[in-house]
Amino acid sequence: MFVDHPLVRREAIEERDYQRNIAESCLKRSTLVVLPTGMGKTVIAARVIAEVLRSRGGTILFLAPTKPLVEQHAAFLKDVLILDADRIAVFTGEVTAPDERELLWRESKIVASTPQVIRNDLRQGRIDLEGVSLIVFDEAHRSVGNYAYVDVAAAYKENPAGLVLGMTASPGNQAETILEVCGNLGIGIEAVEIRVEDDADVVEYVQDVDVVKVFVEPTEVSRTIRDLLRKVLEDQIQRLKTCGFLAGVARPTTKDLLAAQREIRQRLDSGQRQGPVFTAATAQAVAMKVNHAIELAETQGMESLRTYLDRTEAEANSRADGQFLNRPEVIKARQLATEAEAEHPKVRMVLREVREQFLRKSDSRVIVFTHYRDTSEQITRELRTLPGVDPARFVGQATRGEDVGLKQKEQVEMIERFKSGAHNVLVCTAVGEEGLDIPATDLVVFYEPIPSEIRTIQRRGRTGRGRAGRVVMLVTRDTRDEAYFYSSRKKERRMHLELEHLRGELRQKIFVGAPAGETFAEVRPAER
Numbered sequence: 001m002f003v004d005h006p007l008v009r010r011e012a013i014e015e016r017d018y019q020r021n022i023a024e025s026c027l028k029r030s031t032l033v034v035l036p037t038g039m040g041k042t043v044i045a046a047r048v049i050a051e052v053l054r055s056r057g058g059t060i061l062f063l064a065p066t067k068p069l070v071e072q073h074a075a076f077l078k079d080v081l082i083l084d085a086d087r088i089a090v091f092t093g094e095v096t097a098p099d100e101r102e103l104l105w106r107e108s109k110i111v112a113s114t115p116q117v118i119r120n121d122l123r124q125g126r127i128d129l130e131g132v133s134l135i136v137f138d139e140a141h142r143s144v145g146n147y148a149y150v151d152v153a154a155a156y157k158e159n160p161a162g163l164v165l166g167m168t169a170s171p172g173n174q175a176e177t178i179l180e181v182c183g184n185l186g187i188g189i190e191a192v193e194i195r196v197e198d199d200a201d202v203v204e205y206v207q208d209v210d211v212v213k214v215f216v217e218p219t220e221v222s223r224t225i226r227d228l229l230r231k232v233l234e235d236q237i238q239r240l241k242t243c244g245f246l247a248g249v250a251r252p253t254t255k256d257l258l259a260a261q262r263e264i265r266q267r268l269d270s271g272q273r274q275g276p277v278f279t280a281a282t283a284q285a286v287a288m289k290v291n292h293a294i295e296l297a298e299t300q301g302m303e304s305l306r307t308y309l310d311r312t313e314a315e316a317n318s319r320a321d322g323q324f325l326n327r328p329e330v331i332k333a334r335q336l337a338t339e340a341e342a343e344h345p346k347v348r349m350v351l352r353e354v355r356e357q358f359l360r361k362s363d364s365r366v367i368v369f370t371h372y373r374d375t376s377e378q379i380t381r382e383l384r385t386l387p388g389v390d391p392a393r394f395v396g397q398a399t400r401g402e403d404v405g406l407k408q409k410e411q412v413e414m415i416e417r418f419k420s421g422a423h424n425v426l427v428c429t430a431v432g433e434e435g436l437d438i439p440a441t442d443l444v445v446f447y448e449p450i451p452s453e454i455r456t457i458q459r460r461g462r463t464g465r466g467r468a469g470r471v472v473m474l475v476t477r478d479t480r481d482e483a484y485f486y487s488s489r490k491k492e493r494r495m496h497l498e499l500e501h502l503r504g505e506l507r508q509k510i511f512v513g514a515p516a517g518e519t520f521a522e523v524r525p526a527e528r
Contacts, residue, residue, distance in 0.1 A: 194512070203457060
């Protein structure tokens with residue numbers, strides 16, 4: 001059964017109860033939609049857009065945080081809506097010049113854009129939001145702080161009749177956070193539609209995802225290097241404490257070191273430029289370099305560590321660089337990394353998991369997530385040695401030294417090649433976490449856990465779309481891998497437990513949709 005609407009192409013969108021229920025609610029009032037990754041937030045947006053165009057007219061603005069996402073949303077709308085393709089415009093700084101955007105804004109019915117472009121064009125007076133009948137904010141959890149969504153939404157307050165649709169899979173686990181997002185989205189979100197996999201109108205559409213954690217043991221050389229570098233880190237922490245920083249912090253974490261950096265910067269900016277502050281600034285910088293080197297040795301491998309140390313030497317331009325590289329412990333660690341023959345056991349595990357996946361199902365699609373670009377380069381190279389595997393490295397647009405980033409067009413083309421089977425494995429950094437339009441990925445491999453439950457959900461959501469999938473998380477024992485794994489799992493469990501609680505709590509302050517599809521309201525406290 002398919003959606004029947006005068007502006008939706010025949011058999012373009014499958015009819016699903018929860019999508020219909022949520023879309024109908026979104027047409028009544030500005031709404032934040034919280035829906036698991038892979039459950040069709042973009043489909044809901046298309047249904048809302050079609051009805052707004054039919055019943056209200058005006059211009060639709062569809063915002064997404066990355067350029068590939070903007071391109072994908074525009075392509076999807078062109079595929080499913082009965083609308084001239086040239087009436088759906090794409091705005092990004094790379095694709096369209098300012099004068100061209102001004103003309104397209106007047107002529108288009110739908111504009112898909114990154115929020116930064118819209119914010120800049122509003123400030124320059126090239127466009128206004130007076131004729132906009134709906135703004136869609138994809139990945140709406142970003143609508144906090146100084147992010148461009150907040151500025152665009154604030155400008156939309158001048159259009160009181162306008163409708164807002166926010167979409168996210170990972171809103172956080174506090175009612176205050178969700179309400180902050182709602183308040184920041186322009187005219188103010190008036191309703192929240194939350195769905196989880198067990199809800200009555202969702203459960204029949206959820207695919208099984210088998211999540212497996214695989215523990216590996218660190219190599220002997222990585223342990224030795226870690227112990228050497230920890231001595232350097234301990235010395236820098238003691239220097240910081242002697243200078244009056246990190247007081248009362250028994251075992252400083254990366255978060256503590258970053259907090260010390262902010263405090264040092266504030267003191268320098270306020271004119272405190274005496275010796276101890278400068279000494280602390282150098283010690284903090286050395287500590288961060290050592291901390292990063294330890295992480296690479298523990299969780300990434302010798303090749304990534306060697307590349308980092310070589311790059312630091314090639315680009316050295318500060319006292320901290322010199323102090324770091326000239327420490328005897330760092331020199332010894334560098335020698336051990338250079339002489340090491342065995343790579344990190346995770347590399348072998350990635351190859352094993354990918355090989356077994358293609359033996360089970362030769363037309364599989366696989367994504368391997370790595371946090372660092374250097375690791376993604378190594379994994380891509382190693383995967384090319386497997387028969388029947390054609391990997392592609394999917395990274396962001398920034399160019400770092402000789403590592404040239406992918407332009408927006410190249411990113412979109414690579415995703416299309418992956419979908420068509422020209423590539424059957426994507427090795428992704430963080431750019432692959434949000435909203436990639438990859439409907440059927442069979443396996444996702446985490447080269448390392450990440451402490452953010454939001455990013456974990458987004459990574460895992462690349463599989464189980466349309467068919468069952470598998471997730472493998474690689475964890476190095478007795479390293480920060482384990483801490484990140486358990487931290488993320490705890491946060492995610494808390495978020496899921498809180499969602500039902502949030503429904504009840506939010507009903508005291510805002511309209512909340514019911515899984516059965518009927519939207520109801522509790523009287524706001526101020527109106528009782």
